[in-house]
Each structure stands twice: as structure tokens, then as C-alpha cells.
Amino acid sequence: MSKKVMAAMSGGVDSAAAAAILVAEGFDVTGATLRLFGAGDGENTPADVSDADAARTSAEALGIAHVVFDVSDAFFENVITPFAGAYVSGKTPNPCVDCNKTVKFGVLLQKALELGMDTIATGHYARIEYDEKSGRYLLKKAADTIKDQTYMLYTLSQDQLRRSLFPLGGLKKDEVRTLAAARGLGSAFRKESQDICFVPNGDYGAFLEDALCIKSAPGLFKDLQGRVLGAHKGIIHYTVGQRRGLGISADRPKYVVSKDAVTNTVVLGDEEDLYADVMTVGDVNLIAAEHLSGPVRATVKTRYSQKEAEATITPLDKNTLSVRFDKPQRAVTPGQSAVFYLDDTVLGGGKIQSAGNASNTKQERC
RNA sequence: UGGGAUGUAGCCAAGCGGUAAGGCACCAGACUUUGACUCUGGCAUUCGCAGGUUCGAUCCCUGCCAUCCCAG
Numbered sequence: 001m002s003k004k005v006m007a008a009m010s011g012g013v014d015s016a017a018a019a020a021i022l023v024a025e026g027f028d029v030t031g032a033t034l035r036l037f038g039a040g041d042g043e044n045t046p047a048d049v050s051d052a053d054a055a056r057t058s059a060e061a062l063g064i065a066h067v068v069f070d071v072s073d074a075f076f077e078n079v080i081t082p083f084a085g086a087y088v089s090g091k092t093p094n095p096c097v098d099c100n101k102t103v104k105f106g107v108l109l110q111k112a113l114e115l116g117m118d119t120i121a122t123g124h125y126a127r128i129e130y131d132e133k134s135g136r137y138l139l140k141k142a143a144d145t146i147k148d149q150t151y152m153l154y155t156l157s158q159d160q161l162r163r164s165l166f167p168l169g170g171l172k173k174d175e176v177r178t179l180a181a182a183r184g185l186g187s188a189f190r191k192e193s194q195d196i197c198f199v200p201n202g203d204y205g206a207f208l209e210d211a212l213c214i215k216s217a218p219g220l221f222k223d224l225q226g227r228v229l230g231a232h233k234g235i236i237h238y239t240v241g242q243r244r245g246l247g248i249s250a251d252r253p254k255y256v257v258s259k260d261a262v263t264n265t266v267v268l269g270d271e272e273d274l275y276a277d278v279m280t281v282g283d284v285n286l287i288a289a290e291h292l293s294g295p296v297r298a299t300v301k302t303r304y305s306q307k308e309a310e311a312t313i314t315p316l317d318k319n320t321l322s323v324r325f326d327k328p329q330r331a332v333t334p335g336q337s338a339v340f341y342l343d344d345t346v347l348g349g350g351k352i353q354s355a356g357n358a359s360n361t362k363q364e365r366c
Numbered sequence: 367u368g369g370g371a372u373g374u375a376g377c378c379a380a381g382c383g384g385u386a387a388g389g390c391a392c393c394a395g396a397c398u399u400u401g402a403c404u405c406u407g408g409c410a411u412u413c414g415c416a417g418g419u420u421c422g423a424u425c426c427c428u429g430c431c432a433u434c435c436c437a438g
Contacts, residue, residue, distance in 0.1 A: 012399090083400090094400050124399090152399070196400060204401075239401050249377045249391045255403090274403095305398060331402070 004028045005165060006112035007121045008104060009058060009066070011051030014123030014168060016058040017180040021167040022121055023062050030117070031059035031066040034108060036075040036099075037198060058185045071107045078102035080198060084212050087204075087236040090261030091335025094152070094304075094351075095196055101155040109163055119163045126150045127169035128161050131288075137161035139287050139346040144172040151304045154339045154349030155285050205237040219264035221248060224257065224273060232266045235259055241274055241331025255331075275328035276355040281313075281338045282320045286348035292321070298340040298347055300325070302332050308341055321350070324358065 007019040009031040022029045033055040052068050059066035079099045086093035104122060112120045125142035126149050137158055142148040156164070168176055199207045208214045216234025223229055230248050232238065237245070242256040248268060257269040279302070286292070292315040299308035300323060310326040323338065332355035339349035 010399090014399095087401090092401050096400055099399095149399070195398080241402050243403070244392090247376095247391065249389095251378070251389065253390065303402075304400065306403095333402075336401075 002026050002028045003119065004030070004117045005119050005121050006030050006032050006108070006115070006117045007064075008108060008123070009033050009055035010123070011054035011058075012123070013180050013185070014125075014176060016055070016062075016123075016185045017171075017176045017183075018121055018123040018167040019058070019064065020062055020179065020183045020185065022165070023064060025167075029062070029064045029121075030115075031055060031062075031064055032108065032112070032120075033066070033068045034075075034103065035068055035070040035072055036079075036103070037072055061184050069108065069111055071103055074107045075099070075103055075198075078106070080212070083196075084208055084214055086335045087208060088214065088216070088261070090235060090259040092239040092333045093335050094337045095198075096152045096304075097155060097337050100152055105156055105160045105164060109160060113163070119165050121165035121167055123168055124149045124153060124166050125168055125173075126153055126166050128164060128166055134289070136288065136290075140169075141341070141344040141346075142166075142168070143170045147173050150341075150346050151301055151337065151339050151349075154287065154337065154346055156287065157285070158287075161287070205234070208236055209234075217264055219266065221246065221266050221268050224267060224269050229254075229268055235261060235264055235266060238266050240333040274331045276332045276357055277325045277328040278358045279323050279325075279332050279338065279355040280316070280320065280353045281323060281350035282353045284319050284321055284348060284350035288342060288345050288347045291315070291318070296340075296342075296347070298342055300341070301339045302329055302352065303336055313340055319350070320353075328357070 005022055005027045007015065007022055007029050009015045009019055011033065019029055019031055033052045035052065056066045056068075079095050079102065082098055083093045083095045105120070109120050125144055125147040127140040127142060129138045129140055130136075131138050139150055139153060139156060139161060141150050171179070195202045196204055209216070214236065216236040218231055218233055219235060221229040221232050230246075232246075238256045238259060240256050240258060243253050246254055246256070246268065248254050252270055254268045255271060255274055256266055257273050258267045259265070260267070292313070295312050295314045298311060298313055300311045300313070301308050309329055312324045312326075313321050314324070315321045332352060334352050334354055336352050337349055338352050340347040
């Protein structure tokens with residue numbers, strides 16, 4: 001009897017192609033689309049209804065069943081609420097990371113198992129391999145390194161990885177498009193997704209204020225010496241490394257160096273003030289190993305779409321570790337995820353709690 | 367109301383007789399399954415105002431206005 005797979009289908013090319021591959025390989029596939037935004041969110045509700053229609057059309061083209069799950073409550077609770085909370089506390093969240101952890105590989109996986117499925121599959125660009133030696137499921141980078149999405153998947157547990165398939169892991173993006181087109185999947189030429197899915201116009205600040213009724217009080221922009229440079233419109237509107245939207249005119253461009261939710265201050269500085277070579281990472285999830293017994297050399301990403309940087313990571317306790325970069329990194333931002341790699345394998349990752357400069361510590365010692 | 371200096375786009379600022387550099391900010395695209403960064407493009411028919419000289423003035427002259435500094 002063929003394995004029963006529930007394939008997440010967003011309505012886009014990737015997930016449709018992933019489902020198509022599974023069908024071709026003989027799996028018993030059921031397509032599933034998640035409704036993330038519940039009804040009645042108003043005129044600006046993202047087009048998840050049309051997405052579901054697109055997914056259904058693809059499923060029909062593949063001759064597989066298709067179901068829609070309304071997971072909006074879980075999405076709101078596990079993704080949107082933490083997203084808002086992070087900004088309010090002066091951090092910068094990764095909603096996609098939380099969504100993968102709790103919704104796609106959480107709620108969806110649970111529903112699939114309840115329906116008697118063996119695994120779920122998604123259109124993520126990543127690979128899962130079982131390592132005989134360690135007895136662990138490893139998360140590895142996709143063959144298409146440009147599209148690799150392991151950064152957003154580092155929270156997955158062994159159990160989640162064991163129950164998941166990434167059919168696109170070995171393909172390049174253009175191969176996926178070609179495959180989708182060959183199968184007559186209408187989504188083959190859909191535009192790439194972009195921005196935060198629940199903030200269709202890209203203005204997350206307005207979303208927080210208007211849709212979630214979050215009030216962020218205006219405050220002051222200060223320089224590193226504490227001098228007032230101007231007024232900001234609320235701390236949630238800024239993130240470390242940000243340049244545009246500050247409205248501050250100077251001889252050189254100014255960037256957000258840090259934010260302080262307690263004093264409601266946004267600190268501005270020059271480009272060179274953005275670099276940090278140490279950071280503390282919490283909420284750690286390890287994939288390639290059960291735990292770390294000592295310092296490890298790895299490459300690290302501090303944001304999606306960034307080339308990795310060489311570093312030494314040292315465990316502090318079960319869920320926390322410190323990272324020392326060989327070379328200072330630009331705009332290491334609290335709230336963002338840090339993901340550690342051993343070549344093309346994800347060692348693990350966590351959320352950045354703080355960043356700084358080791359040289360400062362050295363000066364204090366002298 | 368004596369002396370000196372300066373007035374160029376939202377801000378800073380070059381140009382000093384030949385038909386308005388640049389930077390910052392801002393706007394629009396591109397990139398992107400996070401926020402950012404980045405990249406590309408746009409952004410003064412006009413140089414405080416009014417006259418004059420000149421083929422031609424932001425650049426020279428005169429007056430006025432405004433601002434700043436020193437002296438009262």
C-alpha cells in the first residue's frame with residue numbers, strides 16, 4: 001500500500017510542483033490548503049480564498065483530493081500575536097519561523113496524522129536525510145542554494161522532520177517552474193510570494209496599529225552619545241539596520257543601531273556602528289546533534305537571504321549559547337533567528353537575544 | 367538702522383559670466399516566503415525680491431527684504 005501524504009498547497013508554484021512530484025512517485029496524495037486569516041478581517045484580508053481556489057485547481061489537475069483547513073485561530077495565537085509582542089518589546093520577529101514551527105509542521109501535521117496520513121509534504125527548498133550514524137534526521141540545504149529555505153525551518157524537531165517530505169529539495173527553481181508548466185499547473189508563472197503573508201501591502205507598522213490596535217507612542221531618536229536627533233513615530237516602526245523612513249537628514253545616511261523599549265528610544269548611528277562580533281542566542285533548537293558539549297566551529301546566518309559567516313558557538317545552557325564571529329557582522333538584530341550550519345547541514349538555531357562587540361569587553365578588562 | 371557676513375530644492379552644499387554638481391531626506395520600481403540592507407530610476411525651467419550692465423547673469427552693479435555676528 002502506498003504511503004499516504006498530505007501535501008500542503010498554498011496556491012503557488014512550488015507547493016503544486018511538490019505535490020505533482022509525489023503523485024508521480026506513486027504516493028497517495030491529498031492536497032491541503034490552510035486558511036490562515038479567518039473570515040471577517042475586513043477589506044484588506046489577504047487573498048487566501050483565491051489562493052485556496054488556485055490550490056484546488058492544481059489539485060484537480062493532478063487528480064488528487066483537496067481539503068481546506070481553517071487554522072486561523074492557531075495562526076493568530078502562534079504567529080501574529082508573538083509577532084506583535086516582539087515589536088512591542090523592541091525586537092524584530094521572524095513570523096515565518098513561528099508559522100513553520102507551530103502551524104505548518106504543527107497544526108497541519110497533527111491534522112494529517114489524525115486523518116491517517118503517514119507524512120506531510122511542503123514546497124520548501126530544503127532536504128531531509130536520515131543519518132544512520134547518529135540516528136537523527138538531518139535538515140540540509142536545498143540543491144538550489146539561492147532558494148534554500150532552511151533558515152526558516154531550523155525549529156523543526158526530530159519528530160516533525162521524520163514526518164515531513166520536501167520534494168523540491170533536489171531541484172532548482174527553474175526546474176520546478178518547468179515541471180509545473182509541463183503538468184499543466186496554472187500556477188507555474190505566478191509571481192513569487194513576498195512580504196509578510198498577513199500584511200499584504202508590506203506596511204507591518206500600519207497593520208500593527210490598525211488591525212491589531214497596537215499603540216506605539218512617539219519618542220526620540222538619539223545618537224550614540226545620547227544627543228537628541230529628532231522624533232520617531234513609535235518604536236514598532238523601526239528595526240536595527242534600518243535606513244529609510246527615519247526622516248533624518250545628515251551628511252551621511254543614518255541607520256537604526258538599537259532600540260530601547262523601556263525608554264522608548266531609537267538610537268541612530270553610522271553604517272560602521274552597526275557591526276557586532278558577538279551575540280547571545282536563546283530558544284535554541286538543535287537538529288544535527290542532541291546537545292553541544294563544548295565550543296563548535298560553524299557558519300551562521302543572522303537573517304534569511306544572507307551569506308553565512310564563520311563563527312565559534314559556545315553552549316551556555318540547555319537553551320542558550322553565545323556566538324563569536326570571526327569578522328563583525330552587520331546589524332545583528334535581537335528577535336531575528338540565528339541558524340548554524342555545518343557545511344550544508346543545519347546544526348540548529350535560535351533567536352538572537354542580544355548582540356555586541358567583544359572589543360568593548362576587552363577594554364573593560366584593561 | 368554703526369560695522370561685518372550670508373541668502374541656491376525639505377536639509378547641507380558646489381558653481382562665481384555661458385545656460386543649476388554632489389550628499390542627506392523623500393518618492394517609485396527591482397530584489398525577497400520575516401523585518402531590514404542593497405540596487406535602479408525620479409526629484410530646482412531655476413538660484414531672497416526688484417531693477418540695471420551684457421549677445422547671455424546664480425555668478426557683475428544698485429536698491430530693498432531676511433538672517434547671523436560684532437559693536438550698542
